Amino acid sequence: MLLIDCPYCGPRAEIEFAYGGEAHIARPAADVSEVEWSAFLYLRDNTKGVLAERWRHSHGCGRFFNALRDTRTDQFHAFYEIGTPRPDMGGAV
Amino acid sequence: MQKFSAFSLARQAVGRHLGWRPQWRSVAPKPSYDIIIVGGGGHGLGAAYYLAKQHGLRNIAVVERGWLAGGNTARNTTIIRSNYLFEQSSSYYEHALKLWEGLSEELNYNVMFSQRGCLMVAHTVHDVQVFKRHVYANRLNGIDNEWLTPEETKAFCPPLNISPNIRYPVLGAALQRRAGTARHDAVAWGFARAASDLGVDIIENCEVTGIDRDPSGKVTGVQTTRGPIRAGKLGVSAAGHSSVVLAMAGIRLPLQVNPLQALVSEPVKPAFPCVVMSNTIHAYISQSDKGEMVIGAGTDSYVSYTQRGGLHIPAHTLEAICELVPDFRRLRMLRSWGGITDNTPDRSPITAKTSVPGLYVNCGWGTGGFKATPGAANLFAWTIARDEPHPINAPFTIERFRDGTLIDEAAAAAVAH
Numbered sequence: 001m002l003l004i005d006c007p008y009c010g011p012r013a014e015i016e017f018a019y020g021g022e023a024h025i026a027r028p029a030a031d032v033s034e035v036e037w038s039a040f041l042y043l044r045d046n047t048k049g050v051l052a053e054r055w056r057h058s059h060g061c062g063r064f065f066n067a068l069r070d071t072r073t074d075q076f077h078a079f080y081e082i083g084t085p086r087p088d089m090g091g092a093v
Numbered sequence: 094m095q096k097f098s099a100f101s102l103a104r105q106a107v108g109r110h111l112g113w114r115p116q117w118r119s120v121a122p123k124p125s126y127d128i129i130i131v132g133g134g135g136h137g138l139g140a141a142y143y144l145a146k147q148h149g150l151r152n153i154a155v156v157e158r159g160w161l162a163g164g165n166t167a168r169n170t171t172i173i174r175s176n177y178l179f180e181q182s183s184s185y186y187e188h189a190l191k192l193w194e195g196l197s198e199e200l201n202y203n204v205m206f207s208q209r210g211c212l213m214v215a216h217t218v219h220d221v222q223v224f225k226r227h228v229y230a231n232r233l234n235g236i237d238n239e240w241l242t243p244e245e246t247k248a249f250c251p252p253l254n255i256s257p258n259i260r261y262p263v264l265g266a267a268l269q270r271r272a273g274t275a276r277h278d279a280v281a282w283g284f285a286r287a288a289s290d291l292g293v294d295i296i297e298n299c300e301v302t303g304i305d306r307d308p309s310g311k312v313t314g315v316q317t318t319r320g321p322i323r324a325g326k327l328g329v330s331a332a333g334h335s336s337v338v339l340a341m342a343g344i345r346l347p348l349q350v351n352p353l354q355a356l357v358s359e360p361v362k363p364a365f366p367c368v369v370m371s372n373t374i375h376a377y378i379s380q381s382d383k384g385e386m387v388i389g390a391g392t393d394s395y396v397s398y399t400q401r402g403g404l405h406i407p408a409h410t411l412e413a414i415c416e417l418v419p420d421f422r423r424l425r426m427l428r429s430w431g432g433i434t435d436n437t438p439d440r441s442p443i444t445a446k447t448s449v450p451g452l453y454v455n456c457g458w459g460t461g462g463f464k465a466t467p468g469a470a471n472l473f474a475w476t477i478a479r480d481e482p483h484p485i486n487a488p489f490t491i492e493r494f495r496d497g498t499l500i501d502e503a504a505a506a507a508v509a510h
Contacts, residue, residue: 001404002395014403015405018394021396038494039345041494048334069395072398074397
């Protein structure tokens, strides 16, 4: 089980959280093409490496936040608030 | 190829079993092939076999990053059934089931296909309605499926607890009698042996690191850890690594990978006569011919390539099984493991041409690809050989997500399937 460090509540067990999928996806304008709209709906980065993703502390504070996690090892590298840019790990990951 | 039969077994026994030869040739890659299949699991080996057997092609290689059938072919719970809701799905899985029924003879290899029946147990009013709808839809499509009352369910599978006093009581079950299990390794080995006999080169420990294309964009070959290999056509059947391989040709697939775990108990005498699935409480169980209870757990929620997951996922499944089959409470678990499942948004597979000429993909089988092995292999071979899909796999394109023509088994099954 993953140990997830909620930016608001501190480290808690994974069973308190719901996964929110890839982070930093902006909803496109209503007049985009079919291809762009289907990409927004269905295409997600399936990264083998460091992935920016959303979690929600659904059995805690209820808030969404973002995390950087390496999908090869499941190791977390950063936790950060929604609305802030993806942290630059300085080439460390 | 040495034929397997009672006679050959007796003859080898007289020779103290010293006369058996390797079942397939181990070869180094040639500089060039007409067709390369990426991925040496059941689907990839089967595709190579059908390309050689049904389409008369000979200059074929299967390249595999690790060892044969070490991925999801070795990691699933071997449930085979075809009782899917939608016509497109049920005809694909039924095509596979029909091939399973003759596969041991076809390959001269005992894949231990056992049609012991599969019960899908209903625990809620919603389950009952959904499964009855499945039963009716299947029967309209000529696929066997029937509804059993709790008492009939108990008669078919006596270890089940049908007491009304458990948290999720058994309200009935849908039974597909032609469903069952097979031996996963034998399927891969049987296809490898038969394909190798038809001249297919099977190359292990050969990871694809790049896809070569000419200025028009057409595939011309692959870069591998064992050097470059030229190819006229490339078929990718790489399960959890399909996104990684297709990205080498600039294609983004509608896939996300999740760990899926399974576990087996210590072996016991025959105690469980069929396959039992419960989507609602997430329990999938059957008994292998070795005697182990083979148990499938749920998927972990997050994207991961680690081939392992959280312990709370199998624990949840075991709690459900202990209530559904109280006799198993004292069974000890021997081993648990995970695989990487490649899931599409509608939980239906992709067996199709891609936008790159000469590049074909068979992926998105998610948590249920083993049952489709001969069918997917057969139709993928057709698609590669003829450069167009067979009518059965024609709906299973990448473009269905753009066009809105989903085959929404995710909604039909409500869980991974």
